[in-house]
Amino acid sequence: MNDMPTLAFDPADSCLNVEQLSVSYDGKAALREVSLTVPRHRVTAFIGPSGCGKSTLLRSFNRMNDLIRGVEVMGQIRLFGEDILAPEVDVTALRRRIGMVFQQPNPFPMSVFDNVAYGLRLQGLSDQRALEREVEWALRSAALWDEVKDRLEASALTLSGGQQQRLVIARAIAIRPEVLLLDEPASALDPISTLKIEELIGQLAEAYSIIVVTHNMQQAARVSDYTAFLYLGELVEFSATDDLFTRPQARQTEDYITGRYG
Amino acid sequence: MKTPSGWRSGDGALWLSTGAVTLTLLLTVTLLVLLGRVGFGHFWPEPLATFTFDPATEQTPLVAARREHGTFALADGGKEARTLLRTGNRDTAAPDFRWIANASLRSAHFDPAAIEIERRSWGPALGLLAPPEAPAANRASLAARQWARLEEALALPSQARTVSLTLYGADGSARPLPLAEVVRAWRPNAMDLGEKLSLYFSRIGAFISEPPREANTEGGIFPALFGTVLMVMLMTVVVTPIGVVAALYLHEYAPQGPLTQTLRIAVNNLAGVPSIVYGVFGLGFFVYLVGGSLDSAFFADALPAPTFGTPGLLWASLTLALLTLPVMIVATEEGLSRIPRQLREASLALGATHFETLRYVILPQALPAVLTGVILAVARGAGEVAPLMLVGVVKLAPELPLDGTFPFLHLDRQFMHLGFHIYDLAFQSPNVEAARPLVYASALLLVLMIVLLNLGAVLLRAYLRGRHRDPLG
Numbered sequence: 001m002n003d004m005p006t007l008a009f010d011p012a013d014s015c016l017n018v019e020q021l022s023v024s025y026d027g028k029a030a031l032r033e034v035s036l037t038v039p040r041h042r043v044t045a046f047i048g049p050s051g052c053g054k055s056t057l058l059r060s061f062n063r064m065n066d067l068i069r070g071v072e073v074m075g076q077i078r079l080f081g082e083d084i085l086a087p088e089v090d091v092t093a094l095r096r097r098i099g100m101v102f103q104q105p106n107p108f109p110m111s112v113f114d115n116v117a118y119g120l121r122l123q124g125l126s127d128q129r130a131l132e133r134e135v136e137w138a139l140r141s142a143a144l145w146d147e148v149k150d151r152l153e154a155s156a157l158t159l160s161g162g163q164q165q166r167l168v169i170a171r172a173i174a175i176r177p178e179v180l181l182l183d184e185p186a187s188a189l190d191p192i193s194t195l196k197i198e199e200l201i202g203q204l205a206e207a208y209s210i211i212v213v214t215h216n217m218q219q220a221a222r223v224s225d226y227t228a229f230l231y232l233g234e235l236v237e238f239s240a241t242d243d244l245f246t247r248p249q250a251r252q253t254e255d256y257i258t259g260r261y262g
Numbered sequence: 263m264k265t266p267s268g269w270r271s272g273d274g275a276l277w278l279s280t281g282a283v284t285l286t287l288l289l290t291v292t293l294l295v296l297l298g299r300v301g302f303g304h305f306w307p308e309p310l311a312t313f314t315f316d317p318a319t320e321q322t323p324l325v326a327a328r329r330e331h332g333t334f335a336l337a338d339g340g341k342e343a344r345t346l347l348r349t350g351n352r353d354t355a356a357p358d359f360r361w362i363a364n365a366s367l368r369s370a371h372f373d374p375a376a377i378e379i380e381r382r383s384w385g386p387a388l389g390l391l392a393p394p395e396a397p398a399a400n401r402a403s404l405a406a407r408q409w410a411r412l413e414e415a416l417a418l419p420s421q422a423r424t425v426s427l428t429l430y431g432a433d434g435s436a437r438p439l440p441l442a443e444v445v446r447a448w449r450p451n452a453m454d455l456g457e458k459l460s461l462y463f464s465r466i467g468a469f470i471s472e473p474p475r476e477a478n479t480e481g482g483i484f485p486a487l488f489g490t491v492l493m494v495m496l497m498t499v500v501v502t503p504i505g506v507v508a509a510l511y512l513h514e515y516a517p518q519g520p521l522t523q524t525l526r527i528a529v530n531n532l533a534g535v536p537s538i539v540y541g542v543f544g545l546g547f548f549v550y551l552v553g554g555s556l557d558s559a560f561f562a563d564a565l566p567a568p569t570f571g572t573p574g575l576l577w578a579s580l581t582l583a584l585l586t587l588p589v590m591i592v593a594t595e596e597g598l599s600r601i602p603r604q605l606r607e608a609s610l611a612l613g614a615t616h617f618e619t620l621r622y623v624i625l626p627q628a629l630p631a632v633l634t635g636v637i638l639a640v641a642r643g644a645g646e647v648a649p650l651m652l653v654g655v656v657k658l659a660p661e662l663p664l665d666g667t668f669p670f671l672h673l674d675r676q677f678m679h680l681g682f683h684i685y686d687l688a689f690q691s692p693n694v695e696a697a698r699p700l701v702y703a704s705a706l707l708l709v710l711m712i713v714l715l716n717l718g719a720v721l722l723r724a725y726l727r728g729r730h731r732d733p734l735g
Contacts, residue, residue: 062611069518096613106604108623118622119612168608175612 007037007226007238011081015040015179015209016061021075023056023065030056032233033075038179043201043210045224045241047217049256053233054213058181061211062098063091079179096123099172103184105164107156107171112148115156115167119175134174141207142170143200162193169200173208180204182212186219198223217257221245229253294706301703305465307450307458310376310388312432313347316366323432324349325376325388329359329695348695350378350388354437358385359695374452375405377429380445382420385480385696387439389429391449409449415441469703478658478687479697483704487711488662489575489655489677494644494715496579497586501639504583505590506625506632512591513598514620526595533588541649544581549573549653569674575663576673578654582646586639593638597631598624633723637716644712647681655679657686680708 016038023031031053038044046054059065060077063084077084084094096119107115116135117125125131135152139145144166148159156167165185172180182201186194201210201223214220220227221241228238229252237244237253248254265271308327315321326347334342344361352358373394379387391405408427415423426438446468448461472482512529516522553571561569570576601624609619647655656676663675684704691697 064607064611067607067610092613092615095611100607100611102604102607102611104604106602106608108605108608109627118609119614122612122614122618171608171612 007039007240009037009039013040014038015080016211017076017078017081018057018060019076019078021057021060021073021077023053023060023074024072025068026070027072029233031060034230034233034235036228036235036238038209038211039226040209041205041207042225043205043212043223045220045227046211046213046230047215047220047227047256048230048236050215051232052230054228054230055183057230058100058183058211058213060085061179061181062095062100063089064100066091096175097177098179098181099175099177100181101165101168101172101183101185104188105161105168107159107164107167109155109157111153112156112159112167113152116171116174118171123175135170138170138174139167141173141204142166143196143203144170160193162189162196165189165193165197166200169197169204173204178209180208180210182210184213184215187215194219217245229256231256294709297702297706297709301699301701301706302466304699304703305469306462307378307448307453308348309372309450310378311370312373312376312390312394313362313370314368314432315362316368319366321362321366323394324355325373325390325432326350327378327388331364332361334361346695348388350386351384352693353384353387355431358693372451374449375401376451377409377447377449379427379429379439379447380480381443382445383443383476385476385693387429389431391427391430393430393434393436394432395434412441412444412447416444416447420444470707474658474683477692478683479691479693479700483680483683483700483707485659485662486678486680486683486704487707488664489659490644490680490708490711491715492663493575493579493582493650493677493679494640496575497582497643498636498640500579500583501586501590501643502632502636505587505635505639506594508587509591509594509598510620510625513595514616514624529588529591533592536648537585537646538648538652540581540585541652544577544584544649544653545573548577548580553577572674573652573654573676574674575654575677578650578677581649581653582643585646585649586643589638589642590632590635593635594628594632597628597634600631601627630723630727633719633726637719637723640715640719641712644715645681645708647679647685650679650682655682657682657690680704680711684708 014037018037019035021031021034022029034053034057046057048054056065060073061079061084065071065073073085075085079094079097083089108118110118113135116138117131120131120134125134136145136149139148144163147163148154148167151158156164159167165188169180169182169185185201186197189197198219201212204210205225212220212223224241226238227241227244229236229244229248229250231252237248237250239249244253245257248257268274310325310327312323312325314323324347326349329346329348331343331345334344336342343364345364345367347360347362348358349355349360350358373390375391377389377391379389381387391408392401393404396404411425412427415425420442423441423444426440427444428436429439430436446465448457450458453461469482470487471484473485474483475481508529512522512526516525549571553568553574557565557569557571605623605627606619609623610616614622654676656678659676659678661672661675663672663677664670665672684701687697687701687704
């Protein structure tokens with residue numbers, strides 16, 4: 001795969017640099033020597049069939065893989081030049097800089113307000129005024145404010161699935177991370193909610209570097225600026241989204257986007 | 263395709279499982295009905311009959327209540343039907359319960375002047391307020407006069423009652439009965455239903471709220487009820503935090519390997535250790551070792567009289583806490599493992615530490631499971647008797663473990679317990695027939711008390727679960 005052209009970005013325009021990253025679970029390789037650079041303030045999509053390693057790659061960025069027993073990570077990931085895989089890195093501080101939204105909407109069983117305020121309170125913000133201001137800002141940014149402003153004290157579990165997912169996004173951006181990781185954020189949602197999430201991703205890209213994992217190629221084509229195609233733990237191709245879908249360089253990419261497998 | 267028939271159709275499994283549930287329900291209902299009928303039937307004012315007997319038996323006439331019928335096998339191989347009569351008057355005409363052959367019963371009539379008197383000692387006195395042979399008009403006025411005197415005296419405190427009542431036997435004998443001795447009296451043959459009901463409930467009330475008398479065969483069970491509730495509460499206060507913290511360690515912090523697994527199996531096995539073993543441990547460890555050390559360190563002045571180095575409420579609660587700890591740990595761990603991984607990840611992804619995630623997300627979610635553990639622990643602990651006999655329960659405690667003198671909660675005191683009270687009534691009572699209904703009544707109260715304690719925990723759990731319930735889920 002090394003003969004494939006990879007994208008290079010100016011250091012000022014890149015947020016994450018991945019070099020020779022290999023991840024294995026109990027000795028079984030999930031990622032093999034992946035190298036790529038994620039651009040800043042852009043939407044980057046990771047696509048590929050199930051088990052290709054795209055979620056593993058995503059979860060390496062905020063070190064959620066640390067939670068899994070028997071995981072082994074080799075290589076380097078740098079966030080704005082800082083090595084984030086080094087053992088002395090404060091993982092909680094790292095996770096405040098790199099927010100994450102999961103496949104299943106997972107609001108806490110608390111009120112809407114407390115959900116969004118959770119991360120802020122963890123950082124020691126206790127002034128009610130400031131909390132209210134920040135929560136409103138986050139909910140507005142997640143295009144949810146108008147729907148929930150009258151029921152901030154209601155349980156978050158009373159929201160619809162699509163609303164819950166936007167609430168989770170609001171919760172993630174409330175602590176103003178630099179990078180936002182979205183792990184198949186719309187796969188559990190209906191088409192209308194999916195559309196809203198996709199619109200939201202476009203708006204958020206102005207302020208955040210966004211990485212979205214999806215197995216839906218149309219979605220990748222619609223929302224992302226750059227797309228990486230992974231297959232069997234290897235990075236097959238990484239280029240501008242338009243190029244990848246119209247002029248795939250690798251045979252495997254072409255087969256995948258034309259629906260021959262996956 | 264053929265529809266499965268026979269066993270495979272599932273009808274059999276349905277019938278079997280429904281049958282099992284029905285059987286369980288039936289047994290439960292039978293238990294409650296039996297306990298309630300025998301136990302609380304005892305408080306209903308029984309009609310008192312004046313019996314005369316076959317002259318050949320040389321039995322003088324008696325005022326008595328019919329208790330039950332039975333058939334006895336005789337030595338010559340025949341059978342004889344007999345009736346159990348409750349005759350009271352243990353002080354003058356013992357025994358107070360006798361089996362009489364039905365064939366020797368001559369006549370029985372219900373005299374409106376018959377009276378039953380509950381006394382402070384010697385059990386109930388049964389008799390007549392007027393001599394049996396006197397003319398009817400004289401009898402009625404004498405009975406009314408005596409009853410009025412009795413009612414007047416009972417309104418006074420017992421020390422102020424100087425008068426006596428003349429109680430007549432069915433054989434015409436008369437004896438004085440000092441009214442200072444009387445707790446309550448009633449004329450069962452002259453009462454209407456309303457009066458009987460009001461007496462019935464006031465006697466049940468007294469049973470629940472009064473201390474026992476006469477080697478526990480008379481009076482109430484309040485100290486036992488109180489001791490049980492207090493001990494269970496103390497036990498819960500001790501076992502809950504320890505159990506939760508231990509479960510948190512096993513599930514959240516301990517490296518999941520063979521060692522932790524062994525530990526878990528050991529905890530589970532502790533639940534199967536016979537409770538008397540815990541009693542022995544409590545006696546040896548808590549009472550003698552810990553209590554003895556406390557005494558020599560802080561209460562040396564009082565030695566050799568022990569303060570904490572003797573069985574008491576504290577050691578009983580701690581022993582039962584130890585006994586119920588496995589239940590608590592298992593239930594809590596179960597609850598922890600049911601919390602979705604997504605919630606944990608969501609918290610960690612927001613930059614929360616493991617501890618913050620536990621504190622704000624995991625523990626609130628695990629609270630219903632903790633309460634399930636409390637329910638199971640209470641059910642187990644409240645019904646336990648064997649270990650308590652070694653570490654603090656007594657047949658009769660002169661003082662409640664909670665009172666108005668400093669330090670109010672006397673953890674060093676011995677206490678009474680319903681379970682032990684039942685054992686004591688059933689096996690240690692000097693008067694088996696008199697104690698028998700009380701055994702059933704106490705047993706029913708013990709069951710009701712456990713149900714009430716559990717109901718409280720169940721309602722709390724339902725409330726906690728309902729707070730953030732997904733309306734669609």
